[in-house]
Amino acid sequence: MTFSKFGEKFTRRSGIGQLMVDLGKANASNHPDLYMLGGGNPAAIADAQSLFQHEMEHLIQSGSFQSMLGLYDGPNGEQAFRDILAGFLNQEFGWGISAENICLTNGSQNSFFYLFNLLAGDMPDGSKKKILFPLAPEYVGYADAGLSEDMFASYRPRIEHLENRQFKYRVDFEHLEIGDDIAAICLSRPTNPTGNVVTDRELANLKALAEKNNIPLIIDNAYGQPFPNVIHSDATLQWDDNTVLCMSLSKLGLPGARTGIVIANEKITQALGALGGIITLAPNSVGAALLTRLIETGEINHLTQNIIKPHYNECLANALSLFDQILSDFPVHLHKPEGAFFMWLWIEGMKISSQELYQRLKARNVFVIPGEEFFIDIDPTWKHTQECIRINYSQPKEKLKRGFEILAQELQKVT
């Protein structure tokens, strides 16, 4: 049997796919001394979970359970939920949008697959277009989401050194060029893997560049406002007709509900609905049903402000103190943690690659994510691409501490 080009492209071994296999195997082993500091799962926050459970019970008792699971929604997602969400976003941010500006998908990963391939790749006039990531490292899930080869372009960051052995990646506007082959600009804000929050000023510059070149600006807001709001710096959330804002319920604690939300002009939301109709008929209804009342009553703000934010703030404070206590003798820099729940460590001058460090840690049951794969389209000979690792710090305190201790033992040998 021979696979098509599509089959070949989407089944080929990818670095991140292998890591996911590793994580899955490790989780399934139920080993008592596992330190899972790798994956992107949100923290299991008891108060958030009981709130979702309560909503599910309400859906069952009120009879809405049947309509949630027993009907296909339209391809853009349930109308009532989109109406309520549009009203909420207008109230919070004054955007003046309607349900027609909202399309639901089966998770952000699904949104990006649609968006990237809608806008870039092989164009009707025979040209090829790309999605531009203005600031690599970027979310690794974008890297393989193109139907054609070579669909992404990106730029190295400018590195700004800060106090307390921290640094921040900045968009290098001096070198950033947007040619005719660029179909859209895309960035995650807060950024996975680095925890960066591109500043309002940088975002305004990117927005102006997008407008000037008549291409959309896609903002991946999976960790941002208004939910889950895992953001520790001051940043303004913006939307306009030329912005495509992607949200998700995953980091709120509902990755299994597979719900992505795209807010865009109607040409884009209608196109996404058309794609969804063909590819999945309709988006999952569970996430929308679970969130409807929380948004309508404003309880979503209680969830994010009083439950989710304090939890991640505490995780971050703990992670920072471990960084200071355990890694202070090593040439390790930390990306300023402004959002999401990752620590991005740069081990400057490390004698081995981060892939090799990953293998050594894995042999000791500590799972981190090596940095190489996040430098999408960046020259791999740039040493920095091999000197970074991502740690998910939303793990139980003891596990994180032990994981850091083992990391320090391994760093002793290679720094």
Ligand SMILES: Cc1ncc(COP(=O)(O)O)c(C=O)c1O
């Ligand atoms: C920045 C970013 N975007 C998108 C996604 C995909 O999220 P979803 O579960 O909504 O598909 C993730 C998941 O880790 C992410 O970190």
